[in-house]
Amino acid sequence: MKRLISAMMAGLALGAVSPCAIAAETWLPVREISLEIRPGSPLDFSGMLPNRPIGVRAGSGADQRVIARQDGRLTFADSPGEPARLFCASLAWSPASGGFPDRAGADRYARQLALHGYNIARLTFLDASLMIGRARDFDFDPETLDRIHYLLAALKRNGIYWMIDGMTSWHGAYGGRDERWDPGGNLKLALHLDEAAFAHWKQIAEKILTRVNPYTGIAPIHDEALALVILVNENSLEFESVVHDRPGKAPYDAMFAAPFNAWLARRYPSSQALAKAWGGLGWGEKLENGTIRLPTDRYVPSPRLRDLQAFFTEVETASAAKMSEALRGFGYKGLISTYNNWPTVQAALSRRGLDVVTMNTYHDWASGYAPGSKLLQQSSLGDAANSMRMAAAARWLGKPFVISEYDHLFWNRYRYEGGLVFPAYAALQGWDALCRHAHGPIALSYGEPYPHKRAMLPYAIALDPVARAGETLTALLYRRGDVSTSRLTIPFAVRGEADLGPNMQAREPEKLTELALLGRIGLQAADRIGDQIAVTQPRDANRLDAIVEKLRASRMLPAENETKLAAGLFQSDTGEILLNRRDRQLRLTTPASEAVAFAAATLPASLKTLSVDGAQGDGLIAISSLDKPASLAKGSRFLLIFATDARNTGMIFRDREEKVIEDFGRLPVLIRKGHVDIRLARTARQWQLSPIGLDGSVKPPAVSGSGPVAFRLSNDLPSGPTTYFLLELKE
Structure with a gap:
């Protein structure tokens, strides 16, 4: 964890200015302006993934809330037989990204989210948006409040549930604060211990959640569309203390x-x-x-830090219970979570009593937007999907689990991997909701006149064709259910406070979390595990290879499973996911979709239906059936997704490795030129491959043929580059 914090909080050495590290790469400008999906197009998923109506059966006695089943999966109250997979649209708007839309814009936006396949939205930083430019406490901007209410109603009309933060901004609803999106003050810390701060949080929640929405006729807190309240975003005491670290400042308030x-x-x-x-x-x-001092260094393990962790756990547990009781007092009957980040042992103990466990996780965290901001340019396959594994190890088995934020951040050149890694493993783990963080996950067009929409930026995916391609694939692999949930569950035994050690940053060992690449993992009380194969306490008594051998001997891992730890090869118990850490390659093979994220040097790669014989550059290629039922073996219409990399026009870096940004550049977005040579285990009397615009419009065929289906797929097209293609077969 100290390495993680160092990567987040420390700087990198700066090198020479270099506008492009790899001169041989060719970048193709995106020509499209409109990004609104055309209804009925191959990118319109609203028919294939229809959203259920919410609140339209008043008086029928039907309860359409999202609830937790006895087995800990989320489901819908009126149809509890099937777990719900909630594909989440992150709505974290600010003035810099355009703010909340007017009524016409909200209608268009909500409809577009439904076409993209989203069925839940997370609304965060509402408190900040409502208090922009306000001098007095709780003096919410009336126009912004009206826009929020209308948007909630528009989402609901489109069958999109809500996940709402009780508080996000460090400034809460205090008046006279200039910058509401930057860390400042100590409200998030104080509300755990100070009655005035707690009362301030409670009043925020009351004013946002209990006021009747004029467009639905009901207060959000009583609305069936409200699926989950996160009491406070990222509110763990240790994490907030790290956020407020400054040179010369004591580590603990x-x-x-x-x-x-x-x-x-x-x-x-x-x-x-x-x-x-x-x-x-x-x-x-x-x-x-009462003169015992707080620790003076959070990174030097000590018994003092061990006791501070136990103290934090007790405070956080009591604080979550107190805030939850306040919401129940307002009449809220839905699900509650908090402490949605920080995968440490101590934070996990604070989450064990929650209705739902939520978690934020990022690969290659970017330090900001200013010149000199940095990331590491590392592959998520090269570290065996560690950001996913950190999140998996924070789950409590028997409770719903929601990823409230994740991303493989721009301008990391390997972010094509993120569109396969997270939906595939989220489905394998049986997670309940998946939310890729963004100002908003989509934009209606390029060229909107807002500072954060004039170019692609970190923590914003709407303008990024690579991230958007990943979200399209997520709708199929995760929400549609193309990837199977593991039949294997490996508990990580938890005793309680006895598991705390002298290291404040201790988390589940990375080597042991590699079990998440094979099957479901999560925390479980040690006295409930029985004779299951499990990760026991103390953790250093466990050997990964011994656990895998037990799984093989018990046939919980099939005999044909290809996992070879020494070779960095991990195959899921379902046989559908194969990660090769050394080759930086991830393969997915399911009846409805196949995909491979690859380094070009590791090709060819042969799956059951899809074979990739070669490629120009690294990337992601995926094929998914668009038929009902979805089948690669028998279908006739297929969506192909091909993602390489994308950047802004005129981007400048300070170093040859492109880790340190000097200038993010401007629109138009550029897509890295590439091609893949593809064969399918199919023949057809006739077949044709047509590019699909980013708005879903189908272009004239680029390649066609008869007999064996084999072709070169290139993103360098007369109509401009794209990440989507339609393959049609006629038998």
């Missing part, structure tokens, strides 16, 4: 000192007992007069 001393006094009978447990006390420290 002084507000913790008195309650920590009181907590220690309840735990230890005397200063002598505490000194024995900690191996001594500092000069002037005495339990009896």
